[in-house]
Amino acid sequence: MLTAARSQPWIVTCRPTSGVRLLCFPYAGGGPSVFRGWAQYLSPEIELCAVQLPGREARMKELPIGNLRRLVAELADALEPSLDRPVALFGHSIGGLIAFELAREIRRRYAIEPVHLFVSGCPAPQIRDNDPLFDLPEDEFLDHMRRFNGTPREVLEHPEMMQLVLPALRADFSLRDTYVHVEEPPLHCAISVFGGLEDTRVGTEELEKWRAHTSESFQMCLFQGGHFFLRTAQAAVVESVTRTLHRYGR
DSSP: OOEEETTEEEEEEESOOSSOEEEEEOSTTOOGGGGGGGGGTSOTTSEEEEEOOTTSGGGTTSOOOOOHHHHHHHHHHHHGGGGSSOEEEEEETHHHHHHHHHHHHHHHHHSOOOSEEEEESOOOTTSOOOOOOTTSOHHHHHHHHHHHTOSOHHHHTOHHHHHHHHHHHHHHHHHHHTOOOOOOOOBSSEEEEEEETTOSSSOHHHHHGGGGGBSSOEEEEEESSSTTHHHHTHHHHHHHHHHHHGGGOO
C-alpha cells in the first residue's frame, strides 16, 4: 500500500527502508497508483517512492504544471530532503523526461547525481516532437487519448471524470510539446532504457540515442507489450530494476 511520506505532498512512499531510494515518475495523467503493484516484486531492501505531481490523485484540486523547467525546479526544491541517501530515478514516457531533467537539475544545484537512471518508453530528449497535442481542440485531444490507450476506458467514457483529468493530461503533454533540449555534459550515472517490443510510438532507434547522455554504462532492455508494457509486463520490469539496483547495496 502506498502512503503519504512525512506529510510531503510530492512523494508517496511504500515500505520505508534504509536502502537505495527509488523515485518513480508516472506517464501522462498518471499518479502514484501506477506503481502500487511494484511492492510485491521489488526487493524489500529498496525504498519505493512515487512522485505525486499537482493535479492528480490526492493533489487533484491543485493546478497542474505544464512547463518542464518550472516543474523540475519545484521538484528539486521539494525533493532535497529525499537526497540524503543513494537515489535512483525511474520514469515512464513523459515521466522519463522529467526524471532525466531532474537528474541534471540536482547535479547543478547540489553537485550530486542519482546512482542510476531508468528511462522507460521515452524517446531520447534531443529528438524533437513534431506532433504537439496539448492545445488541440477537446474532441481531437480525446481522440488521441483513446488511441494512446493509456487512459482507462471507464474514464474516457465518463464525461464528468474526463473533465477532472483533462487539465493534468494536457499539462503533461505540454511538458513534452514545449520542451527545448539544451546540451549539457553527460550524466555520470549509468542509464537503463526500457522499451516495448510492440511499441509503435517509441522504437529502439529512439531509445538507443539515450546512450549519449551517460559517461558510464548503458543498457537497453525490451519487454513484451506496446507503449504501456509498464502495466502488461510489470513483474519483468520491476525484477529488472531490482537486479540493477542490487549492485548499489545499502
